[in-house]
Amino acid sequence: MSKIRIAIAGYGNLGKGVELAIRQNDDMELVGVFSRRPPESVKLLTAGIPVYSMADIANYKDAVDVLIICGGSATDLPEQTPALAKDFNVIDSFDTHARIPEHFANVDKAAKENGHLAMISLGWDPGLFSLNRVYAESILRNGKTYTFWGKGVSQGHSDAIRRVKGVKRGIQYTCPVEAAIEAVRSGSQPELSTRDKHERVCYVVAEEGADLAQIENDIKTMKNYFDQYNTTVNFITEEEFDRDHTSLPHGGFVIRSGKTGDGETTDQTIEYSLKLGSNPEFTASVLVAYARALSRMKAEGQTGCRTAFDVAPGYLSPLSAEELRAQML
């Protein structure tokens, strides 16, 4: 059987993750990377894979089964995904929740008109967390769903720390509050705001001679970013920063606490959690699994746009339907 030919558009952390995830799948091959940077300036992790200019991408439309678009959600994907869906079957990780219906409509139209299949908003949230919310709420009809994020790096809050006077380097982790998770697991269905569920932990390398107490106070009282949260500020050395805070961990929990039975008094809890050593590498692994699903669904003649809700789980696996029933049920 011929391999699924995958190309990557955009070579940042996510694009690199896709490159590495493809290596872990025997039924796929990476046929090229497209970049807006000069191709000769882009160094891949894999020898022998060509880098092309994004401007020339349409020339390669017959050489690619699935194009994984690794741009940002703020400005890249709203333009790129509909445009590229004219020439390619595409996958993206568009994660601006409020704009998903609009993005879906644009991509669906472009894909349908050109006989392509597209999948949007894949990754873990939106993506696997969304799936788990739907499964859990469809099964436990009477209940409450809680999402906790972290421990993970928030880019916006890290940027905010770095703007504080006297801060040389800084990073902020959003952490779920353990007591809140335990309250949810107990079945008591507490009312919890995002703030009740999370705390903020900061690691700062201060400039020489800076006033540490002032830095700590400036961070903790920063409007909207930190003032309404339980915030901890830890001062560390630059060596510690480089050693312990350069990966991009993330994760979180989706918990559905529900009631069943006569009088609806039986507690039932469904919990899904991720502990990710690297957020972009994990997101990339999700995109690559859905690339397999896309290539199969396209082979069945499907066109238009899909989300994780539309994809039967069996399509993601390299195993056949028979193998899945025999080995995995």
Place this chain on the structure above:
Amino acid sequence: MSKIRIAIAGYGNLGKGVELAIRQNDDMELVGVFSRRPPESVKLLTAGIPVYSMADIANYKDAVDVLIICGGSATDLPEQTPALAKDFNVIDSFDTHARIPEHFANVDKAAKENGHLAMISLGWDPGLFSLNRVYAESILRNGKTYTFWGKGVSQGHSDAIRRVKGVKRGIQYTCPVEAAIEAVRSGSQPELSTRDKHERVCYVVAEEGADLAQIENDIKTMKNYFDQYNTTVNFITEEEFDRDHTSLPHGGFVIRSGKTGDGETTDQTIEYSLKLGSNPEFTASVLVAYARALSRMKAEGQTGCRTAFDVAPGYLSPLSAEELRAQML
């Protein structure tokens, strides 16, 4: 919109759970219960629902959209599901893992030949746990998957306890070993047998004057059942037994510990867990959600047999595809 008309075949703990779960879904109605017992001897929890003899079930084939078959996997379902798939769209919870391919083939043939749609082996294991194994292994290609069961009642082990001399009443819970779960969560990918992962906790009401030390010894040394496990025997009063040990809790964990990245050194963990106050009520809730999926997929013209792997998650939800994208992604 007209409601999905559901009937139940077999009215034990699972059938009762289905009856109660249907109450939690506005888009469904229970139209009848079929039993092998004399209908007048079967008392439902809901007023006004007719009970019919299983012998007459074919007479009702036009009055039922989905028949949920609540028989046992050992002898009932291998006969009932293929037979009933001739006249109905059917769902079952067949859970004899080794015989699933054979059961699938029988049900698929009967359903296809008669233009019906069937779904088998639904519940949580097989079912939701199977789904999570497939999602997790498709995404994290390099890794190990661990399934832990419990805390939950094992019927076979409880029966074994009750055969010990001097035991008046007894129940056995299979419990996951916390240290084994922690080892898995650490990313170390330990080699663990079923035995390493579980311990057995027994609650016994002894007959008056019985030799407690002898009972404990007889249980702990019982070949295959207990001798190879860490087993605890607790003696309790009959009042305590009635108060604390008559529900049927269960649950468990599916954990995938994987590696990604350059050199595959990044730890990634996906964990799914269930804490169920009532195993039959939860399994029933899963069956009822899949009844919704079945009725939609049948309306699209699908026939034959399906498993959880073949059903896109969106089909389970009462929300439309547009609503799901806007509210749940």
